Amino acid sequence: MAGKYPTSPLAPTSFPALPVIDGVRFATVEAGVRYKGRKDVMLAALAPGSTMAGVFTRSATRSAPVLDCQEKIGLDSTSGAAIVVNSGNANAFTGKNGIEATRAVTTAAAAALGIEESRVFSSSTGVIGEPLPHERVTAKLSDLVAALDEGKIEEAAQAIMTTDTFAKGSTTEVSLPGGTVKIAGIAKGSGMIAPDMATMLVYIFTDAKVERSVLQDMLSALTDVTFNCITVDSDTSTSDTLLMGATGASGVEVTADSTAFLDALRGVMMDLAHQVVKDGEGATKFVEIHVSGAASDTDAKTHAMSIANSPLIKTAIAGEDPNWGRVVMAIGKSGALADRDLLTIRFDDILVAENGWVSPNYKEDQGAAVMKQQEIRISVDLGLGGGTCTVWTCDLTHGYISINADYRS
Amino acid sequence: MAGKYPTSPLAPTSFPALPVIDGVRFATVEAGVRYKGRKDVMLAALAPGSTMAGVFTRSATRSAPVLDCQEKIGLDSTSGAAIVVNSGNANAFTGKNGIEATRAVTTAAAAALGIEESRVFSSSTGVIGEPLPHERVTAKLSDLVAALDEGKIEEAAQAIMTTDTFAKGSTTEVSLPGGTVKIAGIAKGSGMIAPDMATMLVYIFTDAKVERSVLQDMLSALTDVTFNCITVDSDTSTSDTLLMGATGASGVEVTADSTAFLDALRGVMMDLAHQVVKDGEGATKFVEIHVSGAASDTDAKTHAMSIANSPLIKTAIAGEDPNWGRVVMAIGKSGALADRDLLTIRFDDILVAENGWVSPNYKEDQGAAVMKQQEIRISVDLGLGGGTCTVWTCDLTHGYISINADYRS
Numbered sequence: 001m002a003g004k005y006p007t008s009p010l011a012p013t014s015f016p017a018l019p020v021i022d023g024v025r026f027a028t029v030e031a032g033v034r035y036k037g038r039k040d041v042m043l044a045a046l047a048p049g050s051t052m053a054g055v056f057t058r059s060a061t062r063s064a065p066v067l068d069c070q071e072k073i074g075l076d077s078t079s080g081a082a083i084v085v086n087s088g089n090a091n092a093f094t095g096k097n098g099i100e101a102t103r104a105v106t107t108a109a110a111a112a113l114g115i116e117e118s119r120v121f122s123s124s125t126g127v128i129g130e131p132l133p134h135e136r137v138t139a140k141l142s143d144l145v146a147a148l149d150e151g152k153i154e155e156a157a158q159a160i161m162t163t164d165t166f167a168k169g170s171t172t173e174v175s176l177p178g179g180t181v182k183i184a185g186i187a188k189g190s191g192m193i194a195p196d197m198a199t200m201l202v203y204i205f206t207d208a209k210v211e212r213s214v215l216q217d218m219l220s221a222l223t224d225v226t227f228n229c230i231t232v233d234s235d236t237s238t239s240d241t242l243l244m245g246a247t248g249a250s251g252v253e254v255t256a257d258s259t260a261f262l263d264a265l266r267g268v269m270m271d272l273a274h275q276v277v278k279d280g281e282g283a284t285k286f287v288e289i290h291v292s293g294a295a296s297d298t299d300a301k302t303h304a305m306s307i308a309n310s311p312l313i314k315t316a317i318a319g320e321d322p323n324w325g326r327v328v329m330a331i332g333k334s335g336a337l338a339d340r341d342l343l344t345i346r347f348d349d350i351l352v353a354e355n356g357w358v359s360p361n362y363k364e365d366q367g368a369a370v371m372k373q374q375e376i377r378i379s380v381d382l383g384l385g386g387g388t389c390t391v392w393t394c395d396l397t398h399g400y401i402s403i404n405a406d407y408r409s
Numbered sequence: 410m411a412g413k414y415p416t417s418p419l420a421p422t423s424f425p426a427l428p429v430i431d432g433v434r435f436a437t438v439e440a441g442v443r444y445k446g447r448k449d450v451m452l453a454a455l456a457p458g459s460t461m462a463g464v465f466t467r468s469a470t471r472s473a474p475v476l477d478c479q480e481k482i483g484l485d486s487t488s489g490a491a492i493v494v495n496s497g498n499a500n501a502f503t504g505k506n507g508i509e510a511t512r513a514v515t516t517a518a519a520a521a522l523g524i525e526e527s528r529v530f531s532s533s534t535g536v537i538g539e540p541l542p543h544e545r546v547t548a549k550l551s552d553l554v555a556a557l558d559e560g561k562i563e564e565a566a567q568a569i570m571t572t573d574t575f576a577k578g579s580t581t582e583v584s585l586p587g588g589t590v591k592i593a594g595i596a597k598g599s600g601m602i603a604p605d606m607a608t609m610l611v612y613i614f615t616d617a618k619v620e621r622s623v624l625q626d627m628l629s630a631l632t633d634v635t636f637n638c639i640t641v642d643s644d645t646s647t648s649d650t651l652l653m654g655a656t657g658a659s660g661v662e663v664t665a666d667s668t669a670f671l672d673a674l675r676g677v678m679m680d681l682a683h684q685v686v687k688d689g690e691g692a693t694k695f696v697e698i699h700v701s702g703a704a705s706d707t708d709a710k711t712h713a714m715s716i717a718n719s720p721l722i723k724t725a726i727a728g729e730d731p732n733w734g735r736v737v738m739a740i741g742k743s744g745a746l747a748d749r750d751l752l753t754i755r756f757d758d759i760l761v762a763e764n765g766w767v768s769p770n771y772k773e774d775q776g777a778a779v780m781k782q783q784e785i786r787i788s789v790d791l792g793l794g795g796g797t798c799t800v801w802t803c804d805l806t807h808g809y810i811s812i813n814a815d816y817r818s
Contacts (some may be wrong), residue, residue, distance in 0.1 A: 017713065055464065056743075059738070059741035060556075060743075060746070060747040060748075061737050061738065061740055061741030061747060061749045061750070061752075062741065062749075077679075082751075090735075092734070093734060093737045093749065093762070093765065093766060094765075094766055095750065095764060095765040095766035096765075097766070127734070127738065128734035128738075129733065129734045129737070129762070129766070129769075147426045187714050196613075214433050233720045233721060237738070238737065238738055238741055257661045258607060260532065304428075311642045311720070311805075311809070311813070312813055315809070315813035315814040316813065316814065318810065318814040319813070319814030321814070324538065325501070325502060325536070325537035325538050328501075328502045328537065328538075328647065329468070329470065329537075329646070331469065331470055332466075332468035332469045332470030332471065333468050333469075333645055334469075338469040338470060338471070340469065340470045340471075340502065341504065343470075353538070354504070355504060356502065356503075356504040356505075357503060357504035357506070357538070358538045360503075367707055380635055396720075396814075397810060397814070398807050398810050398811075400720070400724070400810075401724055401727065401805065401806060401807050401810060402807075404720070404721055404724035404725065404728070405724040405725065405727040405730070405805075405806070406726030
């Protein structure tokens with residue numbers, strides 16, 4: 001629950017100053033869904049003409065709000081749009097009632113805003129398997145609509161937190177031929193999932209004018225190299241949701257070939273993804289894992305994720321132990337192609353192992369010095385081909401056990 | 410390191426009384442490979458005419474002794490056979506030197522015993538990436554041969570331990586048409602792997618007369634439902650080795666259709682497999698996960714292993730938290746077929762969830778009572794087909810973090 005645990009040592013020094021995105025307004029309220037004494041519902045309202053895109057969990061047991069969003073996300077409309085998010089209850093594994101609860105919220109929000117119900121997207125994060133007290137949310141909708149304000153994005157980032165120890169935001173500006181556009185996003189998430197509470201939710205807004213299909217293609221492609229390349233504990237949420245809205249209020253058009261916009265959006269998504277890892281439950285180290293020389297990019301990702309998810313590697317990092325043998329183990333077990341005698345392993349710039357054995361010049365105290373850092377890079381070259389992948393993770397500490405073993409007991 | 414951590418609360422009350430297996434003799438010695446003040450090398454010598462079978466890690470970075478065993482295991486021979494095992498050094502990721510060190514040990518053992526080198530199998534378990542000081546092992550071989558004794562199997566079980574907190578043995582007798590045969594086995598292993606130290610090694614002996622190919626088929630088939638159905642931390646060793654020798658000294662023949670022998674061997678393998686889980690690093694709970702109603706047996710195993718390896722489920726069990734939502738999550742993320750609304754979940758006999766929601770009669774204190782037990786069964790029925798699988802795991806505790814984060818530092 002928010003506030004129960006100390007702020008992550010990897011947290012940024014402060015929440016960034018997020019600009020107003022013309023055409024998007026925010027409001028938050030204390031609805032008492034589960035938490036007491038804090039804002040737990042946020043509403044984002046987007047101007048008519050906004051295009052919406054989304055990416056969702058691939059879980060086979062996904063939540064009712066995710067199923068509802070997936071039905072709506074591909075539709076074209078010139079109506080205004082909205083995003084309603086509650087924390088405290090995930091409305092997941094709640095059977096038919098779950099669908100009805102989601103529909104109650106989106107219908108009420110559509111009425112309060114005077115927009116089509118098919119343009120209201122919702123997310124829920126918190127305890128699963130308990131009915132969402134949707135009437136507590138709908139009772140506050142007129143208050144929320146009355147409070148909508150273009151300057152309240154930071155409050156929105158706070159209202160969606162669960163076990164997060166800090167609110168997460170990121171922003172950038174892009175100069176395009178037609179003028180400058182802004183991108184601003186917020187996220188929550190502190191385990192890759194803890195269905196009781198964590199889940200990753202991300203909302204990104206821009207005043208650029210982007211066709212829905214172009215926005216969707218960009219968002220999907222960039223998710224593969226950002227949010228799909230992070231892992232805290234290898235567990236996948238029933239509720240992970242990434243929504244992006246483009247209001248077009250700047251009048252500046254972005255097309256499919258706008259690499260400047262794509263690069264800027266990648267930057268915001270990467271920043272938010274890294275912040276989620278840095279708020280990983282119990283995290284004390286931020287770890288980048290770079291795999292090169294694999295037979296394919298897919299193989300590279302398989303190896304990288306095998307390293308990133310290995311409990312033995314993550315505990316070694318927690319213990320500041322330069323245990324490169326566990327990296328060899330994780331490559332061996334991944335199932336992707338590897339040749340033991342062609343492996344090269346580096347901790348930051350230190351050459352640790354090569355040619356199937358520890359490097360002759362490697363000294364254990366060099367590796368130990370790297371492990372004492374708060375940010376660590378593990379590089380593996382497989383010597384087989386041109387496949388590469390980079391992923392990010394954190395260490396596995398006593399804090400993770402405490403948070404997840406002690407939460408409900 | 411042996412003795413550093415307290416004995417697992419899940420350990421049997423004592424090491425079982427293992428019978429003499431006619432045709433097998435054991436010896437152990439303090440060779441000082443790495444550990445001081447304890448036996449660290451064991452030799453098992455099998456009489457001429459013994460058949461040998463083996464199953465090994467599928468890791469792409471497997472150790473030199475594993476590669477050597479795999480070359481030899483399919484050969485027929487009437488020569489005597491031997492198994493040499495050292496603890497303290499895994500001889501893994503040691504390049505060409507690793508192969509040479511293994512060959513030095515097996516050649517010396519063959520000479521000391523007067524048998525073919527191709528009939529000497531070896532295993533090494535301990536630190537990886539450091540050259541095996543093979544001369545410390547070979548220097549002791551004549552002592553070992555002189556000390557061979559049919560009654561020393563318990564000492565052998567002790568000599569192969571690394572982070573194990575108890576020695577592991579199991580035995581049974583089988584009445585067959587031709588008479589009674591005995592099976593006795595020993596094992597070590599306390600993480601599914603920790604390449605620094607853990608690894609699973611298993612050696613099983615019988616005085617039955619079994620053709621090599623029949624023995625191999627039985628061992629391979631039973632491994633799939635015993636040792637390949639346990640997990641402590643999802644990490645796979647570079648050195649996992651299971652060897653079985655049948656001396657034929659009883660004169661009682663076992664053929665491919667001997668279900669009595671197969672059942673008895675399964676019992677010994679299952680017992681040893683469960684003991685490895687019960688010595689899982691930091692384990693305080695032994696958990697059976699039974700999946701039924703899956704679209705196929707393969708799907709059932711995918712779901713079962715997804716549950717068994719989920720850090721969130723394993724920490725919840727450590728915290729005695731009946732967190733069935735995390736079971737739903739693990740099924741959802743596994744990638745195998747599942748329909749949320751057809752799931753049934755039980756903790757022991759308590760019906761927790763059905764029809765896509767918590768069971769109307771379920772009370773949280775019922776689940777909490779099950780979680781307080783030392784042995785817990787989680788059953789999931791998918792409602793899709795006839796696929797089933799049962800796997801075994803342990804909880805994820807502060808003990809696991811302490812053992813693996815603090816070992817080398």
